[in-house]
Amino acid sequence: MAETGARWLVVMGVSGCGKSSLGAALAREFGLPLIEGDDFHAPESIRKMRAGVALTDADRAGWLSRLGQELAAHDKGAVLTCSALKRDYRDRLRAARPGLRFVFMALSREEAQRRVAERAAVHMFPASLVANQFATLESPVGEPGVLEVDATAPLERLAAQVRDWA
Ligand SMILES: Nc1ncnc2c1ncn2[C@@H]1O[C@H](COP(=O)(O)OP(=O)(O)OP(=O)(O)O)[C@@H](O)[C@H]1O
Numbered sequence: 669m670a671e672t673g674a675r676w677l678v679v680m681g682v683s684g685c686g687k688s689s690l691g692a693a694l695a696r697e698f699g700l701p702l703i704e705g706d707d708f709h710a711p712e713s714i715r716k717m718r719a720g721v722a723l724t725d726a727d728r729a730g731w732l733s734r735l736g737q738e739l740a741a742h743d744k745g746a747v748l749t750c751s752a753l754k755r756d757y758r759d760r761l762r763a764a765r766p767g768l769r770f771v772f773m774a775l776s777r778e779e780a781q782r783r784v785a786e787r788a789a790v791h792m793f794p795a796s797l798v799a800n801q802f803a804t805l806e807s808p809v810g811e812p813g814v815l816e817v818d819a820t821a822p823l824e825r826l827a828a829q830v831r832d833w834a
């Protein structure tokens with residue numbers, strides 16, 4: 669079990685990289701509440717994604733401000749799963765919770781495509797949108813408070829890596 673104490677972590681990356689899986693493991697590990705970013709999309713954004721239409725900056729604006737409010741409201745720490753694809757999106761979250769840290773789950777296009785296609789029957793996000801996720805992604809590497817991990821590593825190893833860092 670990791671050292672307890674307030675910390676705010678975002679698990680980020682493209683669709684299918686494993687945010688929900690690692691986010692849940694880290695929330696358990698640190699004894700922190702999990703904020704599942706997908707639960708805060710506007711209904712219209714969910715409809716768009718289901719229909720194979722990529723979200724725009726405008727679609728994500730209200731979502732990011734709701735996630736910022738969540739981070740601000742959790743004053744004893746939290747783990748948030750959020751694609752956080754652009755620098756500007758991450759900066760909005762940092763503004764809500766200064767010192768916020770990001771675990772970037774790096775995955776190849778091919779593997780993301782494979783994972784998303786495999787779960788297509790049970791998940792709202794279609795494989796046709798994976799290319800757009802990569803087109804939108806601005807790598808966070810080099811920004812403060814970022815740990816890049818290999819999203820194909822086993823979950824336990826990923827959790828241990830974050831524990832050693834956070
Ligand atoms: N470390 C891992 N190694 C191998 N497969 C993984 C790993 N983490 C997650 N997966 C698998 O990849 C798929 C996507 O995982 P998950 O739902 O956690 O990703 P996500 O980033 O939250 O996706 P989305 O944001 O699109 O919902 C699942 O089938 C999951 O079992």
Ligand SMILES: O=C(O)[C@H](O)[C@@H](O)[C@H](O)[C@H](O)CO
Nearest residue numbers: 682683684706723751752793
């Ligand atoms: O910013 C975005 O385009 C979205 O957050 C997506 O990444 C999805 O919500 C998620 O990954 C699908 O499950």
